[in-house]
Amino acid sequence: MAESISRSLRDGCLEGEHAPALTIEDSLASPLGSHVFDHFLANLASQIADGTSQARGLVLVALNRSPSFYIDLLRRKGVDASLVDKWVRILDCYSDPLGWKDRIPPLTNVQKPSTRENVSFFRDVRDINKLLSSVLDLGKGFVGQGKTRFAVAVDLVSNLLRHTSLPSVAGLLNNLRSNDQISCIFWLIHSDLHEPRVSTALAYVSTVVASVQPIMQLTDEHRSRRDFLWLEKNSCKAKFCVRLKRRNGRVKLLAEELHMDQVGVKFAAVTSENSFVNKSLLPKVQFNLQLSNQERVDRAKVVLPYEHQGNGEAIQIYDGRRSLSDDQKDPHLVQPSTFSAMTDAQANSGNGEIHYIRDSDDEQPDSDEDPDDDLDF
Amino acid sequence: MGCNLSVQRNKNKLHFIDLLNLEFLDEKGENDREIGFMDLYNRILRSIEAIRSKDNNGGWTTIIIDDLSHLEIAAHGSVKHVLDFLQYCRSLTSEMDCFLVILNHEDIHSSDEALQMLSHLDYISDILIKAETLSTGIAADVHGQMTVIIKDAPGGLIKKLHSFQFKVKENGVEFFYPGSRF
Numbered sequence: 001m002a003e004s005i006s007r008s009l010r011d012g013c014l015e016g017e018h019a020p021a022l023t024i025e026d027s028l029a030s031p032l033g034s035h036v037f038d039h040f041l042a043n044l045a046s047q048i049a050d051g052t053s054q055a056r057g058l059v060l061v062a063l064n065r066s067p068s069f070y071i072d073l074l075r076r077k078g079v080d081a082s083l084v085d086k087w088v089r090i091l092d093c094y095s096d097p098l099g100w101k102d103r104i105p106p107l108t109n110v111q112k113p114s115t116r117e118n119v120s121f122f123r124d125v126r127d128i129n130k131l132l133s134s135v136l137d138l139g140k141g142f143v144g145q146g147k148t149r150f151a152v153a154v155d156l157v158s159n160l161l162r163h164t165s166l167p168s169v170a171g172l173l174n175n176l177r178s179n180d181q182i183s184c185i186f187w188l189i190h191s192d193l194h195e196p197r198v199s200t201a202l203a204y205v206s207t208v209v210a211s212v213q214p215i216m217q218l219t220d221e222h223r224s225r226r227d228f229l230w231l232e233k234n235s236c237k238a239k240f241c242v243r244l245k246r247r248n249g250r251v252k253l254l255a256e257e258l259h260m261d262q263v264g265v266k267f268a269a270v271t272s273e274n275s276f277v278n279k280s281l282l283p284k285v286q287f288n289l290q291l292s293n294q295e296r297v298d299r300a301k302v303v304l305p306y307e308h309q310g311n312g313e314a315i316q317i318y319d320g321r322r323s324l325s326d327d328q329k330d331p332h333l334v335q336p337s338t339f340s341a342m343t344d345a346q347a348n349s350g351n352g353e354i355h356y357i358r359d360s361d362d363e364q365p366d367s368d369e370d371p372d373d374d375l376d377f
Numbered sequence: 378m379g380c381n382l383s384v385q386r387n388k389n390k391l392h393f394i395d396l397l398n399l400e401f402l403d404e405k406g407e408n409d410r411e412i413g414f415m416d417l418y419n420r421i422l423r424s425i426e427a428i429r430s431k432d433n434n435g436g437w438t439t440i441i442i443d444d445l446s447h448l449e450i451a452a453h454g455s456v457k458h459v460l461d462f463l464q465y466c467r468s469l470t471s472e473m474d475c476f477l478v479i480l481n482h483e484d485i486h487s488s489d490e491a492l493q494m495l496s497h498l499d500y501i502s503d504i505l506i507k508a509e510t511l512s513t514g515i516a517a518d519v520h521g522q523m524t525v526i527i528k529d530a531p532g533g534l535i536k537k538l539h540s541f542q543f544k545v546k547e548n549g550v551e552f553f554y555p556g557s558r559f
Contacts, residue, residue, distance in 0.1 A: 028499055028500070031499075031500065066468070066472070069471070094464075095468050095472065096465075096468070097464060098461060100415045100465060103415060104419040104422070105419075107422060108426070159464075162460060190496070190500060192496060193493065193496055193497065193500075231535065231538065232535055232538060235528070235534050236534055236535070260534050
């Protein structure tokens with residue numbers, strides 16, 4: 001499923017439709033959203049470098065981590081450094097988001113960190129229109145004006161929301177999505193830093209919402225016992241719930257498990273430790289709740305009344321009052337006496353077995369029993 | 378505690394920035410608060426510059442904020458301005474090889490403010506140390522308990538998680554594992 005998200009980011013959009021937009025949301029209870037963001041970022045960057053994606057470049061709006069972190073990250077993930085310089089542009093909104101560094105006297109003795117060619121500074125995150133045009137300019141700078149498209153990644157929308165209103169941020173993301181030069185866009189948000197309406201509003205402007213949720217909930221018992229097992233578990237494992245809006249308008253809900261190790265995140269099908277626990281908690285019963293294969297075959301062989309048999313043999317219409325001698329011709333039907341003898345034998349041998357016979361065969365053909373004697377008028 | 382800060386100060390190893398005398402404490406306007414925090418950031422930068430000019434061996438500098446709630450008071454309760462200031466301090470950790478140590482109090486915020494400030498600090502920190510009263514009640518030999526969470530990166534995998542108890546002494550604090558002191 002994480003692969004299908006990567007594929008949809010790689011494939012981009014068709015002519016005339018909005019670019020696919022992915023929201024990654026996490027919370028302090030399961031704070032692995034930034035690693036998920038890194039995973040999709042590195043995947044997309046390597047696909048762009050290989051030339052397999054629709055996007056021919058990537059503009060990364062860095063609000064939460066420094067550009068050098070991202071350059072290191074892509075290098076660690078195996079993306080060629082020269083290709084990163086060529087196909088990835090970083091808009092640095094992290095180092096000086098409010099332009100303070102321009103307004104104070106420069107440092108004289110301290111050596112400034114060297115800036116790379118593919119990193120541009122942005123010094124006023126409160127101006128959303130300027131931010132939009134900076135992203136588009138950066139993208140156009142390396143893909144040109146033609147029909148080539150580029151991808152956009154915003155590393156933390158929560159930081160942007162601190163400086164501007166929700167409508168402006170939603171407007172920015174929507175404008176980027178609907179721009180005909182953008183192939184795909186994805187962003188990260190810490191949902192617990194905002195009111196629920198913020199996540200909902202962003203979910204409306206996205207095609208895929210990937211929510212990182214805790215695998216283990218914090219309970220009062222954990223709190224009172226100062227049990228940190230939940231914290232350790234949630235820091236290395238999470239539920240990865242995805243809501244996917246498809247082109248035909250249908251919404252698909254999917255879930256995977258996300259494992260964290262020293263290299264990065266890995267996605268796996270829900271193997272379900274929980275279902276294993278549930279299984280082991282089931283009371284051990286002395287009888288089977290399900291049929292074995294042999295029992296299923298036996299059940300299928302029972303000739304039912306009025307059943308269309310049509311297998312080449314003579315069709316038997318069950319009259320409900322056949323004589324026992326007739327019944328014996330049917331290999332699957334057993335006389336009650338034989339049946340009871342057999343069940344006794346089976347019971348003695350200790351192996352349970354189920355035999356299927358018709359109800360009406362319990363009754364003797366010449367029985368005087370009135371079938372309606374239990375009716376109470 | 379056995380550490381003579383005056384000597385360190387004379388050696389230009391330690392710089393104090395006395396916030397109580399800062400002018401922006403009395404200001405009320407939105408822009409004035411921002412300018413106040415910008416000036417404070419500038420003073421931190423100048424201190425780093427002064428330390429680096431004397432001892433130019435490229436070592437790390439630690440910025441200690443004691444405590445963050447006073448900055449909130451200075452900003453007339455504007456969490457947004459404090460977080461903007463922290464963002465700039467945080468950028469020094471990657472740009473100028475600085476460590477950032479912040480002291481804050483958990484129980485002074487209303488629930489909405491706590492959501493903003495404490496959660497934000499939790500997201501950006503590599504190490505989280507939480508000191509609180511003993512969960513089992515008051516004891517003579519144990520004054521409180523402390524949890525140390527060391528992450529591999531902010532908001533990442535927990536590398537180590539320790540739980541200690543502590544006793545405050547006249548010249549320091551003694552830490553020990555729960556149940557190890559009988």
